[in-house]
Amino acid sequence: MSNTVLAIYLGETYVEIEAREVSPNETPNKKQSTLFHKSFFLPQSSFKNSLNQFVKSLAHTEVVIDQVFVVTRYLDRLKPFRLGGSVVQVTEKLQENNYTFESSKNLSLAAASLIVTINESTTAEDLNTELLKIKKINPDANKVVFNVGAHLKNQLESTRHFFKENGFTEFVNESVDSMKNLRKTLINAGTEGTKEEIIKDLVDGLALQKLQRDQIYFWVGQQFTTNYENVDLFFSADDFLTNIRQKNKKKTLIHTDIERLVLFNEETSSVWKSPWGSVDHSQSINHSIGIQPCSEIVIDQCGLLQFSQQNMATEPSPMIAGRSVKSLVIDVFAKNLAEHSLMTEMFQNLTSPQLIQKIDSQFKALEKGQNQNYETFSLEKIKSFIIQQIFIDLDSYDIREANCIWTGHLNTLFNTQHKKFSWTSEIFEKTGSKS
Amino acid sequence: MKKETVKNYSHLDYYYFESLLKNYDNASILNAQGELLYSKDKELETTLTSRLVVFQNVKKYLKLTTEDVFMTNDPENGGYTFQKIFFIGCLRPNLFIVWVQAADMIQFKIPLSPLLDQGHKNTMVWDSLVEKNPLKDKLSDFFNKQITRFKTNMSSTKVLTTLSDSSFQSQWLNLCKKQFEKAFEVKALGQHQVITTYHEKIIKMSIAIEEKQHLKTISFDFSQTQLADKISAASHILESAIIYEVMHFYGLSKYLAQPVLNQVRLSLPPKSVISKASPTGDYNFSLQALIRQQTQFILQFLNAHKKNDVSKMQIKPEVYIQIEKNDEFHSICLHQLGVDFKDLNTGFKVVEMHQKDHIYQAKIQNIHSEAVIIHFKSLDEVTNNSQHWIKMNNHLLGHGQYKLRPKDHLHIYWKV
Numbered sequence: 001m002s003n004t005v006l007a008i009y010l011g012e013t014y015v016e017i018e019a020r021e022v023s024p025n026e027t028p029n030k031k032q033s034t035l036f037h038k039s040f041f042l043p044q045s046s047f048k049n050s051l052n053q054f055v056k057s058l059a060h061t062e063v064v065i066d067q068v069f070v071v072t073r074y075l076d077r078l079k080p081f082r083l084g085g086s087v088v089q090v091t092e093k094l095q096e097n098n099y100t101f102e103s104s105k106n107l108s109l110a111a112a113s114l115i116v117t118i119n120e121s122t123t124a125e126d127l128n129t130e131l132l133k134i135k136k137i138n139p140d141a142n143k144v145v146f147n148v149g150a151h152l153k154n155q156l157e158s159t160r161h162f163f164k165e166n167g168f169t170e171f172v173n174e175s176v177d178s179m180k181n182l183r184k185t186l187i188n189a190g191t192e193g194t195k196e197e198i199i200k201d202l203v204d205g206l207a208l209q210k211l212q213r214d215q216i217y218f219w220v221g222q223q224f225t226t227n228y229e230n231v232d233l234f235f236s237a238d239d240f241l242t243n244i245r246q247k248n249k250k251k252t253l254i255h256t257d258i259e260r261l262v263l264f265n266e267e268t269s270s271v272w273k274s275p276w277g278s279v280d281h282s283q284s285i286n287h288s289i290g291i292q293p294c295s296e297i298v299i300d301q302c303g304l305l306q307f308s309q310q311n312m313a314t315e316p317s318p319m320i321a322g323r324s325v326k327s328l329v330i331d332v333f334a335k336n337l338a339e340h341s342l343m344t345e346m347f348q349n350l351t352s353p354q355l356i357q358k359i360d361s362q363f364k365a366l367e368k369g370q371n372q373n374y375e376t377f378s379l380e381k382i383k384s385f386i387i388q389q390i391f392i393d394l395d396s397y398d399i400r401e402a403n404c405i406w407t408g409h410l411n412t413l414f415n416t417q418h419k420k421f422s423w424t425s426e427i428f429e430k431t432g433s434k435s
Numbered sequence: 436m437k438k439e440t441v442k443n444y445s446h447l448d449y450y451y452f453e454s455l456l457k458n459y460d461n462a463s464i465l466n467a468q469g470e471l472l473y474s475k476d477k478e479l480e481t482t483l484t485s486r487l488v489v490f491q492n493v494k495k496y497l498k499l500t501t502e503d504v505f506m507t508n509d510p511e512n513g514g515y516t517f518q519k520i521f522f523i524g525c526l527r528p529n530l531f532i533v534w535v536q537a538a539d540m541i542q543f544k545i546p547l548s549p550l551l552d553q554g555h556k557n558t559m560v561w562d563s564l565v566e567k568n569p570l571k572d573k574l575s576d577f578f579n580k581q582i583t584r585f586k587t588n589m590s591s592t593k594v595l596t597t598l599s600d601s602s603f604q605s606q607w608l609n610l611c612k613k614q615f616e617k618a619f620e621v622k623a624l625g626q627h628q629v630i631t632t633y634h635e636k637i638i639k640m641s642i643a644i645e646e647k648q649h650l651k652t653i654s655f656d657f658s659q660t661q662l663a664d665k666i667s668a669a670s671h672i673l674e675s676a677i678i679y680e681v682m683h684f685y686g687l688s689k690y691l692a693q694p695v696l697n698q699v700r701l702s703l704p705p706k707s708v709i710s711k712a713s714p715t716g717d718y719n720f721s722l723q724a725l726i727r728q729q730t731q732f733i734l735q736f737l738n739a740h741k742k743n744d745v746s747k748m749q750i751k752p753e754v755y756i757q758i759e760k761n762d763e764f765h766s767i768c769l770h771q772l773g774v775d776f777k778d779l780n781t782g783f784k785v786v787e788m789h790q791k792d793h794i795y796q797a798k799i800q801n802i803h804s805e806a807v808i809i810h811f812k813s814l815d816e817v818t819n820n821s822q823h824w825i826k827m828n829n830h831l832l833g834h835g836q837y838k839l840r841p842k843d844h845l846h847i848y849w850k851v
Binding site: 097100102179301304305374377388392393 | 441442444445446447450451454455457587588590591592593594614617618621686772773774775776777778779780785786787788789790791792793795797851
């Protein structure tokens with residue numbers, strides 16, 4: 001029987017999984033044999049199905065999963081949405097939704113109908129009535145956030161006890177005066193379901209391999225850990241890339257991947273300007289560069305070619321995934337990606353002449369659809385514009401080659417000298433840093 | 436590292452400007468002739484044409500060389516209020532940047548002064564403006580950030596070379612003109628006028644959108660607007676609001692350059708409510724809000740299929756509050772489409788703070804031993820209604836400055 005360590009990059013749109021066989025009391029390294037290494041495009045294959053494919057590959061072998069190391073951006077999927085649909089908020093009267101007192105542009109973090117106010121005279125009967133109301137509105141409500149001052153200590157204790165008895169997972173805002181902290185607590189509660197979904201997929205999917213919950217480590221800050229807040233998972237990939245930059249003693253890290261094009265330098269921020277409002281959280285700042293790979297290429301009302309601001313990765317997803325007839329920036333690089341084994345595994349039609357022809361035809365149609373009184377853009381011209389735009393943005397960061405590291409699956413598109421990037425190889429390099 | 440040479444990509448060339456201005460919210464790029472090449476405005480209080488006025492002032496009196504940066508905040512010479520600092524930098528002999536950054540702690544006038552001389556801090560100005568000021572650390576941080584921004588731009592050499600090239604500029608300006616003509620064609624022609632009263636002064640805005648002998652123009656005429664006495668704003672303040680709204684309405688924000696600006700004709704009678712500059716710009720916020728709303732209304736009216744739907748203009752409430760406490764400043768902006776409190780609770784006792792059905796209600800108490808100064812700017816005529824009001828100790832606030840004494844309450848009720 002051998003032990004196996006699993007490295008997973010669970011991105012916003014794709015997952016990369018690699019399993020390596022490890023002898024007991026040994027940390028994984030490059031010399032050890034890779035049992036499985038594959039990427040899956042999430043809109044086509046869910047995380048659960050991706051894990052199933054890994055499990056199938058283990059058929060007739062007795063593999064025990066020793067540890068799972070995860071770097072993630074999966075929670076970024078939640079960024080366009082309101083949170084807190086199944087979160088009850090216990091607060092004081094006249095303090096309801098006080099976290100919204102920053103900007104009305106921020107997305108909501110709590111359902112107004114799931115607010116319970118308490119005061120000195122709140123009784124168990126009152127709480128029972130509130131719970132009945134809540135269950136009527138949302139029978140699935142199973143998380144509760146407490147935002148109550150110290151002067152209501154006794155009521156807070158009895159209310160916490162009440163919700164605990166009724167099966168709720170609790171999140172307590174310890175510093176009631178800080179809206180940034182309250183938002184953090186609400187985000188922790190609002191993302192609990194998604195985090196639990198990831199863990200459940202792993203534990204259920206790898207049950208035969210005897211995986212336990214406490215063997216799942218997420219990268220947070222400078223290490224893999226089992227001790228984290230959900231809000232930390234928004235920064236898992238950024239923290240991981242920052243660690244790569246620091247360990248390599250470089251000032252700049254350029255990350256060009258199929259999900260995003262970003263640059264990290266030594267700039268940090270202590271506040272996260274989240275879509276739901278400001279939250280106290282130290283982080284490395286990521287600077288967006290060029291035009292993002294999942295922007296849609298569109299023709300505007302004047303017949304001019306433009307790039308949309310929205311991320312269209314999941315819906316409709318790029319043409320290279322074989323689902324869509326809408327072209328995204330990443331589709332421009334279809335022929336280049338076809339030379340990358342991990343990409344052809346993920347986008348299985350990428351090597352098919354039919355798909356390449358379909359993409360070519362789509363871009364020809366886009367070219368014909370442009371206003372002929374202006375300069376029109378062919379696929380090749382769009383590609384050279386996109387590449388130039390990346391270098392223009394990089395130009396402003398005063399980057400010296402010797403002080404720069406380039407990561408991401410698209411890195412070889414910009415310079416063939418770069419080492420082919422793999423999230424999981426990088427993860428295996430760092431499995432020694434864990435708590 | 437491999438670098439592509441910067442090529443022309445027709446209408447997509449606006450990406451070069453966006454790349455250059457990615458660290459700015461409010462900025463313009465101009466050439467040596469003072470022609471506007473590109474403009475970016477993200478704030479409600481726009482300084483679009485004010486930046487052009489400030490640039491002309493610099494050009495008139497001073498000679499800028501590469502890596503020079505000047506600054507000012509004088510509301511009587513192109514500025515907005517003392518808190519909005521204008522920076523004018525020379526990127527290349529034929530390329531200039533003018534940007535505006537708010538600094539709430541600056542409560543004094545900065546006449547046109549050099550910040551950088553050919554890339555080096557002007558020590559005389561730095562000493563008197565920063566080093567000798569009790570807010571030295573904050574000011575130093577603020578001005579150093581502006582210098583870093585400018586120096587970041589200076590390192591974008593390939594883009595700067597392209598953008599300063601006169602043949603690139605002329606091609607870009609022609610493209611912007613073409614874009615204007617295209618956008619003009621899809622909107623309605625016609626004339627209309629709106630009359631509003633502000634502090635008992637009549638403001639009459641007439642619009643004429645017409646095409647005569649292939650010349651397409653959008654004209655705003657404020658003849659018959661009353662002369663100013665105590666309350667007024669400089670013409671460039673209101674022109675900024677008009678141009679911003681027109682560009683937004685015509686979908687031309689990316690192509691706002693000199694040829695587009697030339698097609699918008701503005702006639703504001705001198706010494707009137709909407710043209711006379713005031714020393715501190717006290718009414719700039721509210722008059723700009725009023726003119727912005729008038730412009731939005733008049734453009735919508737002309738383009739509406741059913742005129743009855745938009746036949747009467749209703750002024751919407753807008754408020755700007757600045758809370759000043761021991762050299763700490765906190766700004767709040769409230770309008771009908773949204774609120775921006777920036778964490779109102781900081782430094783106060785919160786008696787109540789709640790929001791339901793988009794009604795924001797807050798009551799905060801001054802728990803400090805000293806008074807807090809409230810600078811209140813608003814369209815008074817509409818901010819004292821049942822859905823939008825601000826009270827201090829149960830007394831409604833109107834445009835002005837107030838002292839929130841220890842234990843006093845500030846009460847906000849605002850429906851979005």
